[in-house]
Amino acid sequence: MEIKRGIGVSPGVAIGAAVVIEREGAGIGRTFVMPDEVEPEMERFDEALARSRAEIEALSEKLRKSLSDLENISDIFEMHRRILDDPRLRSQVEALVRNRHFTAEYALSQVMRRYVKSLESAGDSYLLQRVRDFDDLEQRLLRNLRGGQKEEIGHAGKQVVVVAHDLMPSQTVSFDRDRVLAMAIEAGGRTSHTAIIARALRIPAVVGVGEICNAISDGDRVIVDGTGGIVILDPDDVTLRRYQARARSLQVIEEKIAAEFCNLPAVTRDGRRVSVEANIEFPQEVAAILQYGAEGVGLYRTEFLFHAAERPPGEEEHFQAYMDAIRALGDHPITIRVLDLGADKFDLGYQERNPFLGCRSMRLMRARPEIFRQQIKAILRASAFGRVRFMFPLISTLPELREAMAMVNEVKAELDGARIRYDKDIRVGIMIEVPSAAIMAETFAREVDFFSIGTNDLVQYTLAVDRDNEHVAHLFSPVDPAVLRLMRMTLEAAQKAGIDLSICGEMAGDILYTVLLVGMGFQRLSMAPTAVADVKKLVCSVSYEDARRVAEEAMQMSSATEIEEYLRGVTRRFIPELVGD
Amino acid sequence: MATFVREVPLLHRTGLHLRAAGKFAELAARYQCEVRLGVAGKVVNGKSVLDILTLGAAPGVNLTISTDGPDAEEAVRALEALVRQNFGEG
Numbered sequence: 001m002e003i004k005r006g007i008g009v010s011p012g013v014a015i016g017a018a019v020v021i022e023r024e025g026a027g028i029g030r031t032f033v034m035p036d037e038v039e040p041e042m043e044r045f046d047e048a049l050a051r052s053r054a055e056i057e058a059l060s061e062k063l064r065k066s067l068s069d070l071e072n073i074s075d076i077f078e079m080h081r082r083i084l085d086d087p088r089l090r091s092q093v094e095a096l097v098r099n100r101h102f103t104a105e106y107a108l109s110q111v112m113r114r115y116v117k118s119l120e121s122a123g124d125s126y127l128l129q130r131v132r133d134f135d136d137l138e139q140r141l142l143r144n145l146r147g148g149q150k151e152e153i154g155h156a157g158k159q160v161v162v163v164a165h166d167l168m169p170s171q172t173v174s175f176d177r178d179r180v181l182a183m184a185i186e187a188g189g190r191t192s193h194t195a196i197i198a199r200a201l202r203i204p205a206v207v208g209v210g211e212i213c214n215a216i217s218d219g220d221r222v223i224v225d226g227t228g229g230i231v232i233l234d235p236d237d238v239t240l241r242r243y244q245a246r247a248r249s250l251q252v253i254e255e256k257i258a259a260e261f262c263n264l265p266a267v268t269r270d271g272r273r274v275s276v277e278a279n280i281e282f283p284q285e286v287a288a289i290l291q292y293g294a295e296g297v298g299l300y301r302t303e304f305l306f307h308a309a310e311r312p313p314g315e316e317e318h319f320q321a322y323m324d325a326i327r328a329l330g331d332h333p334i335t336i337r338v339l340d341l342g343a344d345k346f347d348l349g350y351q352e353r354n355p356f357l358g359c360r361s362m363r364l365m366r367a368r369p370e371i372f373r374q375q376i377k378a379i380l381r382a383s384a385f386g387r388v389r390f391m392f393p394l395i396s397t398l399p400e401l402r403e404a405m406a407m408v409n410e411v412k413a414e415l416d417g418a419r420i421r422y423d424k425d426i427r428v429g430i431m432i433e434v435p436s437a438a439i440m441a442e443t444f445a446r447e448v449d450f451f452s453i454g455t456n457d458l459v460q461y462t463l464a465v466d467r468d469n470e471h472v473a474h475l476f477s478p479v480d481p482a483v484l485r486l487m488r489m490t491l492e493a494a495q496k497a498g499i500d501l502s503i504c505g506e507m508a509g510d511i512l513y514t515v516l517l518v519g520m521g522f523q524r525l526s527m528a529p530t531a532v533a534d535v536k537k538l539v540c541s542v543s544y545e546d547a548r549r550v551a552e553e554a555m556q557m558s559s560a561t562e563i564e565e566y567l568r569g570v571t572r573r574f575i576p577e578l579v580g581d
Numbered sequence: 582m583a584t585f586v587r588e589v590p591l592l593h594r595t596g597l598h599l600r601a602a603g604k605f606a607e608l609a610a611r612y613q614c615e616v617r618l619g620v621a622g623k624v625v626n627g628k629s630v631l632d633i634l635t636l637g638a639a640p641g642v643n644l645t646i647s648t649d650g651p652d653a654e655e656a657v658r659a660l661e662a663l664v665r666q667n668f669g670e671g
Contacts, residue, residue, distance in 0.1 A: 078599070078600075078603070079599050082599070082603045082606070082630045083630060083631055085630075086606070086629050086630050086631045087610075087628065087629065088626055088628075088629035088631055088632055089629075089631060115631055115634075115635060118635040119634065119635060119637075311593075311594040311670075312594070
């Protein structure tokens with residue numbers, strides 16, 4: 001038995017037989033054919049082209065049906081199709097096979113490498129992102145050249161756990177969600193493509209596991225605990241039975257809790273109301289979050305509008321997306337976050353050495369004011385039709401906030417001039433996710449209508465830890481005493497100024513922290529929709545009095561590990577069935 | 582038979598990216614003539630989406646479209662119009 005720790009990116013427990021997906025490109029040597037083998041070699045290449053083309057057709061057709069909510073993923077295939085159809089691809093491979101007697105594999109990898117190099121040297125961020133698509137397509141062609149059948153994992157008829165170093169975008173989306181039980185991936189982080197798709201498909205997944213592919217063979221038994229971020233290879237009988245029971249009970253418990261709590265308000269036993277909202281990325285998710293029992297959208301991440309298109313979304317695209325969400329929400333509130341993107345999404349004409357401390361998020365407003373203006377205008381227009389509020393991410397200084405507010409006022413004046421309706425009392429808030437903002441919260445509180453604490457970034461910036469970096473990820477904890485103190489400062493500032501406060505980071509949806517957050521005084525939490533029922537149950541199980549004592553106790557402790565351990569014990573007391581060992 | 586050359590400013594918001602490059606190559610492939618596309622001295626086969634992408638053509642640059650062959654005049658006109666109409670994306 002071997003236990004590997006990684007980053008749990010999609011919750012749940014699954015046990016099954018592994019299918020190891022190897023990279024095809026590894027070790028393509030300089031291999032040659034005899035002069036009289038040139039014709040058959042090209043026939044082989046043509047067959048691989050045809051098979052790849054057919055696969056892509058079939059995949060994009062299938063996805064159109066099964067993943068209409070992620071329809072923009074079909075762009076990946078659009079790229080592949082166009083490249084496969086490019087006469088220059090074939091003619092260059094042919095030249096190398098004919099004139100230099102390279103094998104088709106070697107010729108293909110040479111041609112692709114040349115293209116990737118020139119894309120990289122073009123220095124355009126968009127093209128750099130497409131390099132991955134080239135790699136993806138090369139893998140597919142190589143597999144077909146070798147007559148490989150690995151693509152078929154989703155159709156093997158048997159449920160499997162996918163194990164891979166990394167997955168290509170086209171692979172992840174092609175998995176059949178009934179066949180793939182879970183994913184365990186060596187590379188990647190929480191925001192990797194695999195992570196996003198796994199969550200969308202609700203398949204348990206752990207990424208950043210480190211080396212496992214070599215330690216495992218097809219058919220080996222694997223346990224993937226996406227909640228705990230653990231992968232267990234070849235489990236012993238005791239562990240296996242424990243996880244089998246856990247997988248079964250998790251499902252039953254989840255269903256029971258969902259049935260019992262999703263439609264109840266979250267109120268502590270002594271009557272303190274906590275509002276539980278959900279985070280979304282697509283307007284299409286709204287129907288589902290209401291079913292899960294969310295009372296509104298606490299965080300609408302609008303970046304997907306941006307990722308989905310080749311160019312920045314215009315005012316109308318923003319507006320339509322917001323209207324879709326608002327219509328589906330009815331009377332429920334929605335908090336829209338202004339685009340929170342890295343500079344890599346824009347061609348600013350230079351490379352950043354340290355993007356997380358660079359020109360990201362609101363700091364891009366100076367470089368690209370139009371993008372922000374159009375979004376703000378769309379949000380304001382949408383506010384005439386629903387309970388809309390909006391917030392700026394990554395504000396770190398007061399002048400930044402004032403600059404952003406100036407733009408809001410300009411846009412309002414513009415709308416007034418054009419007699420376009422919007423909510424004149426619309427609430428504008430900021431994310432508290434940089435330590436400077438938490439420290440200065442009292443000052444900020446005088447100028448905004450609400451705060452929302454983004455715990456993921458707050459932890460990263462406070463502790464100087466990238467949690468996707470496996471070598472330092474152990475330092476990342478939302479309950480590090482330093483983080484908790486910053487959160488308390490923010491809370492006190494909000495209370496003093498009488499403004500609204502919520503938490504929309506992942507911490508809000510982790511039941512380990514629910515009692516602590518309620519006890520600290522938070523009354524508005526926004527989380528992944530699947531966490532809503534569990535959090536509600538926990539809120540309903542405690543009294544505010546008890547939770548306060550827990551928070552006080554935790555605030556006395558001096559390390560994240562100590563606090564985590566303590567909270568695990570506390571949470572187990574209230575809902576033992578949901579807390580693992 | 583003659584060679585036709587047109588210089589057109591690229592106004593598309595993101596430059597010659599996948600969709601725009603794909604549309605260009607697709608249209609070019611409908612003609613028998615040779616189609617070349619150039620930016621700042623670099624010239625590639627205008628029927629190849631792969632080659633067009635390697636131009637890394639950013640918004641604001643001038644594209645040089647040149648065609649040579651039986652239907653060259655018709656082709657250059659159609660391709661120029663495609664670029665001027667922002668690849669049909671407004």
